[in-house]
Amino acid sequence: MTELLEVTDLRLSYGKLHALRGANLQARAGEVIGIVGESGCGKSTLASALIGLPAEGAALSGSIKIAGQEMVAASAASRRALRGDRVAMIFQDPMTAFNPVLTLGDQLIDFQHRSHLSRKEKRAKARDMLASVGLPDPDLALKRYMHELSGGMRQRASIAAALLVSPDLLIADEPTTALDVTMEAQIIHLFRQLRAHHHGAIVIVTHHLGVVGELCDRVYVMYAGEVVEEGTVDEIYHSPRHPYTAALIACDPMHLEVTDQRLPTIPGRLPDLTNPPRGCAFASRCVKAAAICAEPPPRKRLSPTQAALCHRIAE
Amino acid sequence: MLTYTVKRIGLAIMVLLIVMSAMYAMVFLVPGDPASLALGPRATPELKAELTARMGLDQPLTTQILNFFSNALRGDLGYDVWSKRPVLDQILEVLPNTLFLGILSLGWAIVLGIVLGCLAVVWRGTAIDTLLGVLSVSMIAVPPFVIALYSLLIFAVWLNWLPAIGAGKPGDWSSQLAAALLPAFAIGITWVGYLARLVRASMLEVMGANYIRTARAFGLSEPRIVLRCALRVAIIPTIAILAVGFGSILSSAVFVETVFSRPGVGSLITSAVAKRNYPLVMGTVLFMTTFYLFVVTAADLLMAWLDPRVRDVFRS
16 A cells, blocks of 8 residues: 555654654544544644644754655745645634634635536535535535534535545545534534545644544654654553553543542653754653653564564564 | 624613703702803893893703703704804714815824734834834823824924924815924824834734644644634724724814914814803714714724624623
8 A cells, every 4th residue: 555645754844843853644544543642742743744834944854754845944835835735634623713704615625626517517526525424404504604513514615625526645644633522523523524535645634532433543652842652553552562652541531440549640841942952852751761762763564564662562 | 693783773772861950950050150151240130130141041041051952953053152153054064074084184193003013013122112112102292292293393493394283275185284294293193102012912812722723733724713713802992992992083183283273173172171162062062972972882883893702791
């Protein structure tokens, strides 16, 4: 199978702050991958870099290949040519992701600017897509402004928008974070249906382990701008090998046996990314840390699908 | 949109009625007798009684207010105490001068202010941005009357390029324009600064908004993003400020027309106040209030047309 998305040693810094310190990941067609980690670990930075829209003033190096085409070194124009065609994104906050002064219909037509359909056909396509993501009364929704739609309707609309351009690579940045539990369940359900019909790769960026467990095939765990462990959902959830992954899973409220138990936390905080440690970034918070952790950790292959960045794992 | 329009105009009419009542109360309920003021200390009681009756001041208060309202609605703003000419005629006579000055002042301020604001956005964070910032704030900080006096001194007195006083010959556009240049400069310069700062701030805010990122994520071209997605939102605060700006320019006209001895609504009010010419003062203030309300209402309707969220303010 061909790699639809291949990220190699991706580094990104804002001035002195090293937000991504050599991230590696791959996704194949038909695959759903999850990127998890705590706030500030570089997930959203990675997502923005994947669609070629890193924050202003960010210095990017390494390689992002989408369907074999290199994005990092490419000109702004050729990066733009990929967006809204091969790559589309579902944004974190559906409240602000749409323009407040244009109707949903107008925006969904604008987003199809690469298509040669007539305006009327684009509108019909948008209508059908809204219906297929489960928006009640799509004809009326097309005429609505964003403040007239509920949070769940907006998130459905933003999923519909991304699907309208039938991208090879669909990136969803925290697609359920801004929603309440009921809406979250509905959107997860929608993504599951989507998995069955979408032929490209889907990348879901989230801090919510439940979402990843429900939707993904493989998971990348990020910490301090690096991928510290990768594996299938089963491997990551049932045999996490990196101490950070293990700690993250232990903190998931879903794993609590009794409800009055105190929620475990990982003590300490993220290292200072303006001056990242030479060795393992997690060492200062790690229960298994030893003297050797001051050296850069090796990447150990643990199974055909699982690998971790740690000194303290026996291969 | 229709609901909003109707309600917004209804609100404007209510404001106008309140202004009219307040004005009537201020002028006529304060101690003192307009008739004796108008006629001076040597007036006979018969003359005073006659003038009081002519001005309708012997009627009950409610009748007076109703008369004032109904006359004003019919466009009758009363008569000048001294010249006996209708107030409305006097206002309409000088109004074109003030309007021309106002539009010229705001016109050059809009063009230059928006251009400077956009330039600051294009070169944000650079020395040009800082320079434009310092320049804009200086323009806001220096009082317009200082600008008026110095520009009068430099361009009219020393260099003798432009006329110092008057509004130009009637019918001669070039002389009217030449006469309006210095006053328009003095009034407009503050607004260049305001608009440059405002346009810069709102453009930067909008261009950083999530929906602009969305538009970029769908690969829309940058000019299309600016013109279709950003400008429509960024222009809204500017329109709101411009409506207020037009009002403040009308009040700036009061002093600028005095400094440059221009005939206009501003100098009409000034001289009317100086001569205790109450019908003229009231008529002019009422006229300007109505005009200002009209501009603000028009701006509100324009904003509502541009921004659907504004339209829904009166709902719920």
